[in-house]
Amino acid sequence: MKYWAEIDINKIPDIKITPPGPKSKQFHERASKYMKGYSSQVKLFPVVFEKGYGYTLKDVDGNTYIDFSSGIYVSSLGHCHPKVSEAICKYAKTLMNCHDFTTPIKTLLLEKLASITPGDLNGIQLYDSGTTAVEAGLRAARMVTGKLEFISFHRDFHGKTLGAISLARIDKSSGLRASGFFLVPRSYCYRCVFKMEYPSCNLYCVDYIEEVIKEETTGQVAAIVLEPIQGWAGSIIPPDGWIQKIRKLCDKYGILLFADEVLTCMGRTGKMFAMEHYNTIPDIVTLGKSFGNGFPVTAMIISEKYKDVLGQISASTSYGGNPMACAAALASIEVIEEENLCENAKEIGEYMFEILKQIKERHKIVGDVRCIGCLGGIELVKDRNTKEPFLEAGILIYQKAFKKGLAWVPAGHILRLAPPIIITKEVAKKALSIIEEAIYETEKEFGY
Ligand SMILES: Cc1ncc(COP(=O)(O)O)c(C=O)c1O
Known part of the structure; x- marks a missing residue:
């Protein structure tokens, strides 16, 4: 049995308090008195994590997230294998x-x-x-x-x-x-x-x-x-x-x-x-x-x-x-x-790529999608002909999806996907539907 098998897929993500919640804010403010050199990931969403388990992360306010960044491509086997x-x-x-x-x-x-x-x-x-x-x-x-x-x-x-x-x-x-x-x-x-x-x-x-x-x-x-x-x-x-x-x-x-x-x-x-x-x-x-x-x-x-x-x-x-x-x-x-994880990453990548192509069909601001194994990208554009990068949308989508329980990586106008290679199709699908929801809401906000 996989060590993460006890994660109840129906219970993730689990957002109890809109993040970043009060405890996150407090810890981050205290740390920020001394430390300023944060990545854009943290600057744009200063949540404070205290636990990681498999493909999930838990913050200090009790929220549980699907991890779609593997702690910046690091915890590929999930947290705390x-x-x-x-x-x-x-x-x-x-x-x-x-x-x-x-x-x-x-x-x-x-x-x-x-x-x-x-x-x-x-x-x-x-x-x-x-x-x-x-x-x-x-x-x-x-x-x-x-x-x-x-x-x-x-x-x-x-x-x-x-x-x-x-x-x-x-x-x-x-x-x-x-x-x-x-x-x-x-x-x-x-x-x-x-x-x-x-x-x-x-x-x-x-x-x-x-x-x-x-x-x-x-x-x-x-x-x-x-x-x-x-x-x-x-x-x-x-x-x-x-x-x-x-x-x-x-x-x-x-x-x-x-x-x-x-x-x-x-x-x-x-x-x-x-x-x-x-x-x-x-x-x-x-x-x-x-x-x-x-x-x-x-x-x-x-x-x-x-x-x-x-x-x-x-x-x-x-x-x-x-x-x-x-x-x-x-x-x-x-x-x-x-655990035959190269094969799993390959299959997940093929599966995610199919969904990403459908997302591209449905959303004008998605100019290009790509995926190989557990490494994917969604490139946002203001116009598919001019391909002008849509940075503002990238920031908004990142923050919206994070609020819904997806811990992931921004890269300006390109949304980066990097789930742990232990991830299942079910969880990947859930994560991509959170992203699509955030894309949809952002498109509406920008009048698309
Ligand atoms: C391709 C590549 N090389 C080197 C580095 C630097 O690694 P580190 O942050 O461990 O120094 C990174 C970090 O993101 C990277 O992506």
Whole structure:
């Protein structure tokens, strides 16, 4: 029996007091005296949670929500999976941290991880945040190739340290991009910057990268860094062939392919790793978020042929791969396998995509929908012809659905869907009907 089987589907969501309720407000106000750096998710809906169980979350006012964000793509196996919680508790009582010394549990995790990563990806270094793993990947790429430059993509997200920021969109808060980092348009077919159409475009966006290599870089590109499927940008799935063509380009120029799977790994997209959808093996991959199902554990993994560089890039950190982290990650992988959760995510994704297409039919402000596994997006537009992003609607729909009991992720005019991969069709359907209700009410408010 699944650990969450005792959740009564008829009783979720259960909103007793309009959220954010009085206790939420009080706690949040007290915390906000000291802390200001909230995500837009919290700024737009400052509810205060105190419990998580399976695909549900409970706030301090006694409201129960369906979790459709997995705590920002993290708790993919649901909150507090007993096997993962017990694994963490065991090491919380015996050995919490011992720098980067080998421990038996770390050895077991490394062996397991190497057995499930595609191809020869088995040079592994463990970290405690996605960003740190990405930074290590950049250093490793430089060390392997002896080259210094990087190419990445518009609207990809890789973290918030200087190197990671330099791979993505910059603004006033980030300051200038470090030198040697070049950005190119992404294969965002719904809004192709080249105004072309797939497949007749022959993936011109990849040909364009070659132009950038020739015209803008010194020709010393260490790696092309990409999210196989964009998360933060709004669950944007590349057309088939895009990643494969980039792999060829990398091989032509002796550039490493670095797949940042911090968000897409561990079954989220219906396969253990999203790159598997494209039958492409990167040279470097980063894992995070769902990797420890809530415990901070991440990894930078490099191809067997390059793994000696891990000994040359000062790779260790204070907490990376501590025994609790290793136990959480190992237990999480075992759960995915034992409960056949990649398959579940795949089926849920297909099911949700069918419903999303119907939602698009029924609502003019829905310009595009997409879904792969438990990673979906609803793109809102003011007009289907102009495709003008409908940011105001995105905010309103997010807040309305949250009030009705759906804990989820906003992304401006793109509504992001990221339920735990344990979710059932029944619960997914319920969540999508809450979203549709919120879309309907918002359309009416804006006079559509
Ligand atoms: C693709 C990707 N890479 C890296 C990161 C950074 O991970 P962390 O927040 O754990 O530092 C994120 C976080 O959202 C991400 O989505």
